[in-house]
Amino acid sequence: MTFALLIAESPALPLHTAGKYVAGAYIVLFAMLLIYLAIMALRLTRMERNLAELLTQSERQTTQAAPPHAQAQAPIEQESATV
């Protein structure tokens, strides 16, 4: 019952001129939001790449500095890191 009332109240799909402007305004807002999300996504992937680099660098340094018997453990660590 209330649903029918809601439908009755809601405006018809805007085919007249005012609709274009309202749609435009909302689209601008939405577009700006999406652009922001895209920028964030780029940043995130770049950060992930950097962290991966740093991780390999860190492990390289640990295996260089560690006593020889630790060399055997290093490959196992590297495998789990690439999960």
Place this chain on the structure above:
Amino acid sequence: MASSSLYGKGLRTLSIATVVAMAVSLVLVFFYVPLEAEQGFLQKIFYVHVPLAIVALCGFVLGGLLAIQHLRTRDPRWDMRSYVVIHMSLIFALATLITGSIWAKGSWGHWWVWSEPTLVSFLIIFLLYATYQPLRFAIEDPEQQARYASVFAITAGAFVPMNYIAVSLSTAYLHPRVLGSSNNLPASMGFTLMVSLVAMALLFATLCKYELTAKHARQQVRALRRQLSGEGADGTRRTRSAAPSLQGTLPQTAGRGAGA
């Protein structure tokens, strides 16, 4: 010891709350609130434009308040917060100008009207805050940059309300408001406006938190890189940047451990 401030905490809850609030506000705008007598369907832009304007204005003032905290405590984290809030408010101000312009075109036929005080004062405010980033970039020393930026943020934050009043006075003197004022609103419209305002404020808060978390994480990555390459974390930046640095609040090395 890792940095104790985690900016990302609570981000998920905030995002969900934002989505819910925005959805509710959209439903209210398009299915609940009645059509306005004078402007008809076009008036629906009101529920996007006005919340954007109010949130941007409050954001600029908030930026000033955060800058006051920075000058009082000299903690660079306050400067970071001030920087992010001002940036976000500038973007919201741009959105205000664009939506206001669309509204003006729809109801008055011109893309710009001088008789709408919100649009005019936002133009001035936008021009002012557009100098914030160049000002920061022009000062190399990070501490001085943060300090000068805070002075600017406080001055500009105080300017925002005064400017709005001055512009309103001058336009009221000449023309009546074209795009409708938010006084004498019927209850349903007032309620819808309130909900839209809350949704926009939540959006602002969420985006700021995103930004802060991303910046903080990026700086931690940089600190980590410095540690691993053995440069030590003495905090000398190699490139000029307009963004605040969090040196002093990030993990510092006590010396390179395993390599020695």
Place this chain on the structure above:
Amino acid sequence: MKPTVGTWRTVGALLRKELLVELRTLESVPGMSLFAVSTFVVFHFALNRSSIEGDTASGILWVTLLFASILGINRLFVADAEQGGFDGFLLAPVDRSAMFLAKVLTLVAYLVALELVAVPAFALLLLGAPLGPALGNLTVTLLLGDIGVAVIGTLVAALAVRTRARDLLGPLLALPLLVPIVIGGARATAPSLSAAHASGAAARWLLTLGLYDLLFGLIAYALFDFLLED
């Protein structure tokens, strides 16, 4: 540091120094005045009008004065920054806000000197209405406007002087902040600059100007210290 020399004495000393330097070097005021007069000539050709009055006159006068003051604002701290004036001042056992007060008063002095040249020139070259009856209104409004421009100008000049692009950033920062002063000033003087000399309701604009001056005077006074540390 507790100042051992009284603030107003310091302000007096600094003000004397500034005005003496200006009198000897004539760096700012003649340039500003010449700029204003040249601008009036340019306006004559740009507008293709021989006489203007009312809103147009008021607007052109205020805009010209504004841009001429930018010239003065740009030069306000340059000598101090380049010749170690800041360091010398910071070493002295004086209240730091004294520099702010002194610089504001200096700028007001420059602006008054500018207006003593520019307003008669304006009346001679462009103004279509008699200046005499408008003089009272004009003087008060210009004075209030000068204080506002001086306060904002000093703060902005101090902000910009240590940056790299100081001549560009100064005006960019100052112009939006000065808009309310232009609004108040131009609206207040417009009625009296019209041929049908109307003494319009200038009171509300003068009140706005006064409040703006007061508010930003206090804010700038509080914030100036933070710009001087190093």
